[in-house]
Amino acid sequence: MTPRKLLYLLPLLAFGALTAWFAAGLGRDPHLLPSALIDKPVPQFELPPLPGYAHGLNTADLASGEPQLLNVFASWCLPCRAEQPVLLRLAREQGVAMRGLDYRDRPEDAVAWLATAGNPFRSIGADTENRVAIDFGVYGAPESFIIDGQGRIRYKHVGPLTPEDVRQTILPLLASLKGR
Amino acid sequence: MNARLLPALAVLIWSLPALAVLPGEMLSDPALEARAREISQDLRCLVCQNQSIDDSNAPLARDLRLLVRERLKAGDSDQAVVDYVSARYGDFARLKPPFQPNTWLLWLGPLAVALAGAATVAWRLRRRTGAAAPAPPPLSAEESARLARLLDGQE
Numbered sequence: 001m002t003p004r005k006l007l008y009l010l011p012l013l014a015f016g017a018l019t020a021w022f023a024a025g026l027g028r029d030p031h032l033l034p035s036a037l038i039d040k041p042v043p044q045f046e047l048p049p050l051p052g053y054a055h056g057l058n059t060a061d062l063a064s065g066e067p068q069l070l071n072v073f074a075s076w077c078l079p080c081r082a083e084q085p086v087l088l089r090l091a092r093e094q095g096v097a098m099r100g101l102d103y104r105d106r107p108e109d110a111v112a113w114l115a116t117a118g119n120p121f122r123s124i125g126a127d128t129e130n131r132v133a134i135d136f137g138v139y140g141a142p143e144s145f146i147i148d149g150q151g152r153i154r155y156k157h158v159g160p161l162t163p164e165d166v167r168q169t170i171l172p173l174l175a176s177l178k179g180r
Numbered sequence: 181m182n183a184r185l186l187p188a189l190a191v192l193i194w195s196l197p198a199l200a201v202l203p204g205e206m207l208s209d210p211a212l213e214a215r216a217r218e219i220s221q222d223l224r225c226l227v228c229q230n231q232s233i234d235d236s237n238a239p240l241a242r243d244l245r246l247l248v249r250e251r252l253k254a255g256d257s258d259q260a261v262v263d264y265v266s267a268r269y270g271d272f273a274r275l276k277p278p279f280q281p282n283t284w285l286l287w288l289g290p291l292a293v294a295l296a297g298a299a300t301v302a303w304r305l306r307r308r309t310g311a312a313a314p315a316p317p318p319l320s321a322e323e324s325a326r327l328a329r330l331l332d333g334q335e
Binding site: 033 | 226227229239240243244247266267268269270271272
């Protein structure tokens with residue numbers, strides 16, 4: 001084939017490349033979006049505690065000098081139930097500092113649920129108006145944020161945390177933040 | 181037309197623009213509400229992804245609609261409201277992506293492809309007309325003489 005005839009194959013090759021690109025895109029989960037808030041400080045907020053709990057949650061709680069995990073949960077959220085044992089182990093066995101954001105929930109439902117499922121959180125803010133969740137760019141529950149000692153958001157995980165996520169991503173990240 | 185049918189038809193026509201926005205969410209100031217509607221139509225519902233928050237019944241879309249109206253009431257410009265949302269949810273929240281370095285390909289890509297196509301067509305056409313009409317050979321003496329006679333009207 002002459003080089004000129006090869007030129008006619010160019011559109012076919014371009015089409016093939018595009019098809020491969022789109023095919024790869026089809027396999028991706030469109031809900032896994034990068035957070036716009038990575039490396040930004042946590043928003044300014046002050047949330048009341050759940051009824052019967054001593055502490056709510058505010059901006060200063062998340063800039064306490066040690067890295068923390070902020071988990072967005074709700075009593076109605078089924079994946080949160082699957083995630084809860086993972087969070088409890090993280091808190092009890094690894095001593096990870098965890099805070100909770102009760103999202104789009106009735107506070108009394110959250111209290112009842114935590115009483116049976118267990119509470120891994122040092123404190124929980126009741127976001128009944130969903131406004132703080134919007135400030136964090138939350139799409140839905142569950143979501144987890146890793147926040148460094150200076151109160152900057154360093155990582156966001158959408159969906160329930162699995163033991164693999166914890167082993168491969170969460171613990172190494174927390175360790176590297178602690179070392180600083 | 182039937183006089184009884186007319187009101188029914190009017191109701192039908194007027195019911196068309198009603199989407200997901202509930203009456204309780206609307207602002208009392210019609211000008212502000214119109215701006216809110218316009219902004220909402222350009223903001224993506226992050227949960228359903230291919231609907232605007234103006235279209236969507238998702239709870240997050242409702243919260244964002246209320247937020248848009250709250251920001252407008254607080255005196256924000258349209259751009260400030262859109263920036264407020266995209267600062268939290270990223271440019272993905274904007275159904276009309278901004279023109280910036282990482283979207284140049286998106287905005288200019290179709291134009292570049294069209295220009296490349298036009299250039300290719302123009303180039304090929306020029307070459308083909310050049311090849312199809314080579315310079316004619318000069319006239320022989322006999323032909324020149326005949327042409328001269330024709331022009332003089334002698335033939």
